[in-house]
Amino acid sequence: MKVKVFHVLSLLIVGAVLIAACGSSTPAASGGGAGAPGKMKGDADAGKTKFSSTCVACHGPEGKGIPGLGKDMTTSTFIKGQSDDQMVEFVSKGRPASDKLNTTGVDMPPKGGNPSFTEKDLYDIVAFIRTITK
Numbered sequence: 001m002k003v004k005v006f007h008v009l010s011l012l013i014v015g016a017v018l019i020a021a022c023g024s025s026t027p028a029a030s031g032g033g034a035g036a037p038g039k040m041k042g043d044a045d046a047g048k049t050k051f052s053s054t055c056v057a058c059h060g061p062e063g064k065g066i067p068g069l070g071k072d073m074t075t076s077t078f079i080k081g082q083s084d085d086q087m088v089e090f091v092s093k094g095r096p097a098s099d100k101l102n103t104t105g106v107d108m109p110p111k112g113g114n115p116s117f118t119e120k121d122l123y124d125i126v127a128f129i130r131t132i133t134k
């Protein structure tokens, strides 16, 4: 009799452990988060810091542009028309004055002239730009 009770109890414990294990593996499995449209999602707060260290030199602290240097981003229809992936692509290449799409005659340097920026850095910066573009 005593043995039987022990068996039932141990089955219950095993069951509880299994349920707990399944329960905790669920958020980990869905936490992968990939599959959203676009390659990567940037972090706007991190992007602001990176923007303020590099892009600010020509585009100004609020992205409004500095005459003779960088363009106003806040009213840019070009930026509005680009997906995040396309923006990252654009910023990594820049737009030299020799490019026929260049509108100012001033170079937009690749990665804003900061070759140490990774792709993730550029996605962060793009996420920040989205917060200042009207």
Ligand code: HEC
Binding pocket: 051, 054, 055, 056, 057, 058, 059, 069, 070, 071, 072, 073, 076, 077, 078, 079, 090, 091, 095, 101, 102, 103, 104, 105, 106, 107, 108, 109, 111, 112, 113, 125
């Ligand atoms: C040395 C100055 C300079 C720096 C630094 C710079 N830019 Fe630019 N950027 C420009 C210029 C000049 C243009 C306009 C090019 C043109 O005439 O089409 C431009 C254009 C752009 C545009 C396109 C805007 C539009 O409406 O066509 C984007 C987006 C942009 N820059 C993003 C960035 C980002 C992001 C950084 C920092 C990683 C950065 N820029 C750093 C000079 C700069």
